[in-house]
Amino acid sequence: MTQPRATHDHVVLAHGGGGELMGRLIREHIVPRLDNPWLAGLTDGAVVPWSGDAVVFTTDSYVVTPLEFPGGDIGRLAVAGTVNDLAVMGAEPVALSLGLILEEGLPLAVLDRVLDSVAATAREAGIAIASGDTKVIERRTAGSEAAAQMFINTAGVGRRRPGLHLDVARIEPGDAVLVTGPLAEHGLAILSVRAGLEFESTLRSDVAPLSGLLAAVFATGAVVRFVRDATRGGVAGVLADIAAGCGQSVEIDEHAVPLSPTARHAAEMLGLDPLAVANEGKCVLVVAAADVERVLAACRSHPLGRGAAVVGRVTASQPPLVELLTRAGGRRIVQRPYGEDLPRIC
Amino acid sequence: MTQPRATHDHVVLAHGGGGELMGRLIREHIVPRLDNPWLAGLTDGAVVPWSGDAVVFTTDSYVVTPLEFPGGDIGRLAVAGTVNDLAVMGAEPVALSLGLILEEGLPLAVLDRVLDSVAATAREAGIAIASGDTKVIERRTAGSEAAAQMFINTAGVGRRRPGLHLDVARIEPGDAVLVTGPLAEHGLAILSVRAGLEFESTLRSDVAPLSGLLAAVFATGAVVRFVRDATRGGVAGVLADIAAGCGQSVEIDEHAVPLSPTARHAAEMLGLDPLAVANEGKCVLVVAAADVERVLAACRSHPLGRGAAVVGRVTASQPPLVELLTRAGGRRIVQRPYGEDLPRIC
Numbered sequence: 001m002t003q004p005r006a007t008h009d010h011v012v013l014a015h016g017g018g019g020e021l022m023g024r025l026i027r028e029h030i031v032p033r034l035d036n037p038w039l040a041g042l043t044d045g046a047v048v049p050w051s052g053d054a055v056v057f058t059t060d061s062y063v064v065t066p067l068e069f070p071g072g073d074i075g076r077l078a079v080a081g082t083v084n085d086l087a088v089m090g091a092e093p094v095a096l097s098l099g100l101i102l103e104e105g106l107p108l109a110v111l112d113r114v115l116d117s118v119a120a121t122a123r124e125a126g127i128a129i130a131s132g133d134t135k136v137i138e139r140r141t142a143g144s145e146a147a148a149q150m151f152i153n154t155a156g157v158g159r160r161r162p163g164l165h166l167d168v169a170r171i172e173p174g175d176a177v178l179v180t181g182p183l184a185e186h187g188l189a190i191l192s193v194r195a196g197l198e199f200e201s202t203l204r205s206d207v208a209p210l211s212g213l214l215a216a217v218f219a220t221g222a223v224v225r226f227v228r229d230a231t232r233g234g235v236a237g238v239l240a241d242i243a244a245g246c247g248q249s250v251e252i253d254e255h256a257v258p259l260s261p262t263a264r265h266a267a268e269m270l271g272l273d274p275l276a277v278a279n280e281g282k283c284v285l286v287v288a289a290a291d292v293e294r295v296l297a298a299c300r301s302h303p304l305g306r307g308a309a310v311v312g313r314v315t316a317s318q319p320p321l322v323e324l325l326t327r328a329g330g331r332r333i334v335q336r337p338y339g340e341d342l343p344r345i346c
Numbered sequence: 347m348t349q350p351r352a353t354h355d356h357v358v359l360a361h362g363g364g365g366e367l368m369g370r371l372i373r374e375h376i377v378p379r380l381d382n383p384w385l386a387g388l389t390d391g392a393v394v395p396w397s398g399d400a401v402v403f404t405t406d407s408y409v410v411t412p413l414e415f416p417g418g419d420i421g422r423l424a425v426a427g428t429v430n431d432l433a434v435m436g437a438e439p440v441a442l443s444l445g446l447i448l449e450e451g452l453p454l455a456v457l458d459r460v461l462d463s464v465a466a467t468a469r470e471a472g473i474a475i476a477s478g479d480t481k482v483i484e485r486r487t488a489g490s491e492a493a494a495q496m497f498i499n500t501a502g503v504g505r506r507r508p509g510l511h512l513d514v515a516r517i518e519p520g521d522a523v524l525v526t527g528p529l530a531e532h533g534l535a536i537l538s539v540r541a542g543l544e545f546e547s548t549l550r551s552d553v554a555p556l557s558g559l560l561a562a563v564f565a566t567g568a569v570v571r572f573v574r575d576a577t578r579g580g581v582a583g584v585l586a587d588i589a590a591g592c593g594q595s596v597e598i599d600e601h602a603v604p605l606s607p608t609a610r611h612a613a614e615m616l617g618l619d620p621l622a623v624a625n626e627g628k629c630v631l632v633v634a635a636a637d638v639e640r641v642l643a644a645c646r647s648h649p650l651g652r653g654a655a656v657v658g659r660v661t662a663s664q665p666p667l668v669e670l671l672t673r674a675g676g677r678r679i680v681q682r683p684y685g686e687d688l689p690r691i692c
Contacts, residue, residue, distance in 0.1 A: 013689045014684065016689065017578060017579075017683070017684070017689060018577070018578025018579035018583055018624070018683065019578075019579055019583065019682060019683040019684045020682050020683075020684050021684060022578075023682075043435060044404055044431040044432075044434055044435050044574070044575075045402050045403055045404025045405075045431050045432060045435050045437075045502075045504075046402070046403045046404070047400050047401075047402050047403075047435070047506060048400060048401045048402075048403050049399065049400055050396065050398065050399060050400050050401045051399070052396065053395060053396060053397070054393050054394060054395055054396050055393075055394045055396045055401055055441075055503055056391050056392070056393050056394075057391055057392045057393075057394050057441060057443060057476050057477050057503055058390055058391025058392070058443065058477050059391075059443030059444070059445045059477050059478065059479050059499065059501055060445065060479045061445040061446070061447050061479055061481045061499060062481075063447060063481045063483050085390040085391050086390075086391060088390055089389060089390050089391050089393070091391075095401075095403060097403060097404065097405030097501045098405070099405045099406065099407040099445070099499045099501070100407070101407050101409060101447075101497055130403050131403050131404050131405050131501075132405065133405050133406045133407055133499075135407045135408075135409045135497075136689070137409050137497075137690065138689070138690070140486035151447055151481075151483075151497065153405070153407060153445045153479075153499035153501070155405055155443045155445070155477075155499070155501030156391075157401055157403055157503060158391075160393060228390070229390075231364070232363060232364025232365075232368075233363075233364035233365055237364055237365065278364070336365060336366050336369075337363070337364065337365040337366075338360065338363070338365045338366050338367060343359045343362065343363060343482070343484070344483065344484070
């Protein structure tokens with residue numbers, strides 16, 4: 001067998017081979033950062049104590065480039081994204097798994113920073129990384145100047161909150177549509193870095209775990225019909241899903257959509273509709289009209305919901321469409337994004 | 347925005363963009379194959395009904411090349427591998443998540459075959475694919491002749507079986523060490539295809555879900571101390587973990603190790619130790635000596651355990667080592683594989 005090359009500061013194929021070198025990667029780089037009793041045993045999985053009648057179970061893979069960006073990195077994204085998928089289903093996140101696919105040549109210093117970020121975001125969200133796996137793939141382009149990449153999959157299990165009935169089919173005309181803060185900041189931050197644009201330094205991704213914010217909303221007892229985090233496809237994609245799912249229309253007031261001046265400027269320069277750009281720390285809520293003030297107050301009292309706003313309403317207009325009432329006083333149909341706008345955004 | 351290229355038969359970046367094209371990929375290619383009520387809603391996750399006091403939770407990513415090989419493909423591997431991680435922990439597998447990372451240019455026909463294989467293996471193991479996610483990454487080497495790749499992550503949740511106490515620390519001198527059938531067939535099948543060797547046509551991967559076999563073993567009521575599937579690092583890796591974990595030595599009889607003549611020949615030609623080669627449908631069991639016949643009979647009565655054999659025993663010899671009693675009457679130390687032998691084997 002050939003001997004592995006020097007492994008002081010970069011990932012090599014042998015780190016994924018199931019042998020001694022892989023054991024060292026796991027013991028020295030991964031487990032100390034994610035320290036918890038489930039991982040310490042290095043068994044094939046974790047035994048997570050459980051009460052309740054259901055497990056909410058979800059998965060997401062993350063392939064974002066660059067791996068580190070203003071406001072976050074792939075590690076924070078991978079934890080927050082899956083925590084948010086559980087939270088918008090009304091679950092209390094309990095544990096995540098962490099599947100790493102590392103490209104040969106990845107600096108161990110980058111891996112360590114990403115793992116530190118995974119650990120910090122998991123603490124912020126109050127969940128444990130209960131199970132993990134590491135694979136190494138060959139360098140994709142030999143001799144390439146491109147940075148070595150990594151992909152992360154996180155799956156999550158959460159406990160269903162009793163008494164919540166989130167279901168797109170329960171949405172009714174008259175319901176209010178809210179977003180939890182200024183839009184488009186994740187996608188615009190990533191694209192600005194890639195394009196080398198000037199506002200690179202001021203635009204930051206909003207990536208954050210929303211479990212605490214949503215727990216505060218659910219604790220109000222308000223009638224919340226539906227929640228969805230507005231990631232790939234942005235708010236436009238969520239609204240299209242809502243119209244298709246409940247068979248009603250949605251009307252959005254452009255003037256009410258929260259958007260920072262920097263984000264507005266960046267979206268204009270990049271030729272993007274902020275409604276179609278990915279967020280990683282914002283969600284859309286559909287709430288019974290009578291409860292909208294309670295929900296808005298709960299959002300605004302949480303650090304991640306200070307910029308929450310009512311942006312529109314559900315109407316009985318047929319066929320079911322999403323319409324934007326523009327600042328200029330016109331109307332335009334909001335389409336579901338086709339899909340090629342923003343590759344590798346998450 | 348640029349329009350996506352023709353998408354009749356290959357994956358394009360827009361398939362991962364969160365828009366209409368991605369919706370079609372999911373509705374037309376993925377959901378119909380994995381059909382079950384959890385996936386049909388296309389929500390952010392699945393609500394899996396639960397009873398019992400614990401969730402056994404595990405994850406694994408799969409990066410094998412080639413994607414299709416004699417005896418299986420990456421889809422069968424991804425389902426069987428995670429089912430087996432749950433099964434060796436003594437859990438009854440309940441649901442898996444499926445995270446797909448597709449390289450631009452992957453033929454949709456390959457994706458469809460892999461998904462059919464995921465579905466068939468899930469049915470064989472009696473579990474549901476409860477939640478999924480799809481990402482698309484750029485073609486890794488522009489203009490490359492290399493086939494486009496895909497990576498799969500599966501996480502799994504399982505129900506802990508009451509009354510089982512699998513723990514490497516419970517292993518005692520005198521315990522018997524079993525394997526559930528002929529070794530090394532997965533790794534040798536993969537390597538033979540890569541090397542274009544003649545036995546390519548007769549060597550087949552053993553990839554299979556072991557949940558049924560292990561359920562039959564546990565149902566005997568035998569005292570089973572520890573089970574581990576012998577994947578990366580092979581049986582040698584598992585035995586090294588056992589010696590390190592329980593602080594006792596393990597003695598293996600080379601003549602008792604089940605190995606097909608084809609596998610023996612292939613391992614010799616490739617210069618590999620069959621004990622260090624990956625299996626994907628075999629596990630190592632450590633069993634109280636008094637119960638070994640019951641466990642052997644239960645294995646042999648199951649289609650996936652017909653070739654089960656007692657291969658050695660735990661001894662009090664110190665320091666804790668794994669020793670092979672060779673056919674020639676000698677002794678050699680079995681080392682934990684270092685890790686570079688078999689990249690991208692699973």
